[in-house]
Amino acid sequence: MTAAPVAPMAPAEHAGHVEPVVTPPATTATRYAELARQLTGIGAVKRDLARLLPPDCPPGSAAVLTVLDRHGEMRLGRLSEYLAIDISVTSRHVAHTADRGWITRDTDPGDARCRILRLTPAGRALLTELGSRHTTALEKALADWSDADVDHLNILLARLRSGFTLPDS
Secondary structure, three states: OOOOOOOOOOOOEEOOEEOOOOOOOOOHHHHHHHHHHHHHHHHHHHHHHHOOOOOOOOHHHHHHHHHHHHHOOEOHHHHHHHHOOOHHHHHHHHHHHHHOOOEEEEEEOOEEEEEEEEEOHHHHHHHHHHHHHHHHHHHHHOOOOOHHHHHHHHHHHHHHHHHOOOOOO
16 A cells, blocks of 8 residues: 655744755756755845944955955956856955955065055954854754754865865756
């Protein structure tokens, strides 16, 4: 005897939080379509976290600081590659962060026409503050999750990020 398919239930809402309804996909195509849909939802989470940024630190500036913190000093062109945005847009973000004293633009000893971008102590302090804001927000938003669920999500997201490459077209 086979079990009848279970219809998805309406989202449960408690304390302003809507539980997602995830119906197990029937095929590979729907499995990956659901993954694409969920990843789009991650964009909404990122936008909500961006609302926690101080008014003088837009997301582009925070991204500049994050990349420099993670990868160390670098030239503008390399930063633009890491950010995956046009160099003119990167340049505006860099100018914004430099004007606020969060980074320096020092002459490259190997090529005086270029600048090396470096985090300043003020930039590191801001990153610490931003990290604290994001951590607190995530702790509140996921307060009803078990530690194991948060750990599992961290493992899966790290695996997705490290293993993701688009096939050549």
